Amino acid sequence: MSILKLLHPRVLAAIKAASPAAAEIPYVASCEFTTGKSGFGDIQVKGILSAAKRLKLNPQELAAQVTENLDLEGIGRATVDGPGFINIHLTGTWVGERIGRVFFGEEKTRLGADEVKSRVVVDYSSPNLAKEMHVGHLRSTIIGDALVRALEFVGADVVRQNHVGDWGTQFGMLIAHVSDQTDVNLEELTDLEQLYVQAKVRFDEDKEFADRAREYVVRLQSGEPEIIQKWKQILDVSLRHAQRIYDTLGVLLTPEDVCGESFYNDDLPNVVTELEKAGILVVDQGAKVVYTPAFQKDFGKGKPIFMVQKDGDGFGYAATDLAAIRHRIGTLKAQRILYVVDKRQSLHFRQLFDVAKRGHFFGDQDLFHVAFGTMQGKDKKPFKTRSGGTVKLAELIQSAQQRAFELAKEKNDKRKPEDRFTDAQLKEIGDAVGVGAIKYADLSKHRDKDYVFDLESMLQFEGNTAPYLMYAYTRARSVARNAEILGGEQNGLDGIKLDFDHTAEHALGVTLLQFPDELATVIATACPHHLCGYLYKVAQAYTRFYEACPILKSEEEVKRKRLKLCAATAHMLKTGLGLLGIRVLEVM
Structure with missing residues (x-):
């Protein structure tokens, strides 16, 4: 508790x-x-x-x-x-007893955190499958993953939903372009981005091609087998690419979590029917819309409309999002739905929730937009390549891992020959630290704020960074190994009662016991930066304890007590970083 x-x-x-x-x-x-x-x-x-x-x-x-x-x-x-x-x-005695219960006793399953019994749908990542994932997908993916992990940790029944963009004009455009090529094999395609750029140029500059692309959309919507096959091949290529990135990032999303726009196609007419029954759907210049007067200020002098069905029977993403709410409430039985989406979509979600509520699509369930800012370059503008192009997410991750490997190798070369890591170990360190650095630098900022991507700062072993926290864990574990008491478990420490006399011991113990409150704040606000700030406090408290309190050279009783505190700290750092989706290392 x-x-x-x-x-x-x-x-x-x-x-x-x-x-x-x-x-x-x-x-x-x-x-x-x-x-x-x-x-x-x-x-x-x-x-x-x-x-x-x-x-x-x-x-x-x-x-x-x-x-x-x-x-x-x-x-x-x-x-x-x-x-x-x-x-x-x-008192030091009471703090010690609580540490024993939370980390080694009856409360260790959730480390004292209260259980949350609710069904939560988390909508996150959601890339456009017509092209490769880019840096703009990073924040939704890792913020959503951290929230999923936190909710699952406290016992919530979480349903992950990857609401991918897998429908619409962009696919008619791609299929039309592929149909014109003789050297494109969709089963062997590796660079979908280049194909999309080529198709987009033709769509913008060639009216005949644009008309043919729209025709392919109609044929796709009508279920023509040949077009459906090509569409599925494109989706398969894109989803395999996305899954490789998810696996590299260590996020929990799997192919089974994909529930794209096309999934809701059959329910779109029902959305219109329900809105008509609620008496809020009107026809405006041939389109079926819902007026949202509560947001008039956002529209200025324009009409505050929420477009459900365009003139000519074309449904927009607003209708798809309404159908998704119907599915998540009616079929998935969600009690809470989190939408981890860029804050620039704030107006859309405010309108969506307003229309869905007035249309009786949900009742006392909680629908919440987990808004986040943008990743920026050092020029404080959206992060781009040097040539001004979009940065592919796979390339960003690879560059971080490579730089982390280089830094690890530089440090390794300064070690004694007998203490040096192998190339395989250095690669493991580089991969883990590189990914961890990217994720932590993002998650440690308030999600609503924009932030500057600075790889060199992210990889520092000082300050509020992933390498600093990862190293704090490694150091806590190394103390135990050096004492030859812990063999991966706390077997040698089970009977030791904790009672903290030293100020640094007491401060670390109290900090460790703050976890349930910090985690509750993360879940209530959907803000993972609270957990990052807490873990940094733990690492700082451990550093002060490590410097002020001799461990291995202390008398046996004091040594074993402090080793147990090291074990609790290591467990807290591993658990906390794990909730952020960051892997720890036993050596680094």
Whole structure:
């Protein structure tokens, strides 16, 4: 259980005993962990000051009365500091007992995190299958994957949905272009991007070709076998390419998670029917639309329309998204749906949720747009190649792995010959660190913000980076190996009771126990950067502990206690990085 949740009812009871009126004020008993500064305790109750001001009471006197009534027997003690802050100082014995329960006892399955029993659909990655994945797909893919992992960790029933773009004019264009080529074998195609660029140029410049491409779309929609076969071949090439990237990135998406736009084609007429029944669908210049007056400001002087069906019976992606909601609520039984999509689509999702709600497509379920910013180059513009082209995601990953390998080799050359890694080990380090660096640099930023892609900074072993955290794990594990106590398990430490006397021990132990609250924040806000910030705090606390507290040279009892704290730290870093989709290494 979360420490803050454990303390909340005790604090509220103490406030009620001191002032029943204060206890009625929202958030008056809310607690938060301190920054670890000496004298401020481990946890602080901050609501007393504002409550006293609101009730025209002396804040220090109210805080003192609350402290007198606060039952912390066996947990710690409370002090009043400053103008009316209540600081809670946890005992080293209680912190040690909690570490034992959370990391080595009955709570180790979820490391103290509360179980979440709900069915959650997560819509993420969703590349356009008419071309190769590029850097623009990175954020949705890894943010979505981190959220999926966090939700699954706490027991949620998660349904992954890769809503790929596999329908529309772009495929008519590709099929028309392929049909004109004599040297293109779809079964052996490796560069879909080049084929798409060629087809797009012809579509924009050649009216006859554009008309023929649209004709192929009609033939595709009518189910003509020959066209369907070519369409499926293109999809297969693109999906295999995407899966290779997913596997390299270490994300959980599989071919079974693909549920593209074409899946909903048969339900599009039903979407129209349901909107008509709800009385919100109107015809505007031949198109079937829904007015969304709540968003008039976003349209300026234009009509705030949500296009469902274009003039001429063509359905847009709005209709497909509505059909997807029907499927996810009606068939998948989702209680929550997360859409991990670029923030530039914010208006679309606000309209989508508004129309779906008014059309009775969902009720008390939670639909949430997990919006994110863009990856930028050092010029603060969207990340491009030197020639101004789109950066392929596969090439970006490969360049990061290669640079990580080069840096690892430079460090390796400085080692003693007997301590050097083999080329195979260096490649494993380069691959893991390269991918981890890309993912962590992205996930450690607030998802709503744009950020600058700087590979050299990402690969640094200092600061809030993946290499720093990965190395902190490796160091924690190496201490145990050097002690020859841990053989991959905690067998030699099972009977050791933890009781922290040293300040650095205590600080690390309290930091480790903050995980349930940090994970709950990640799940509530769909913001993985909270977990990144927490893991950085763990690594920093471990570094301070490692520097201040001798481990292997300590007396046997102290040594084994500190080794157990190292084991808990390693487990926390491995688990936390794993929730971000980052693989740890035993040596690096």
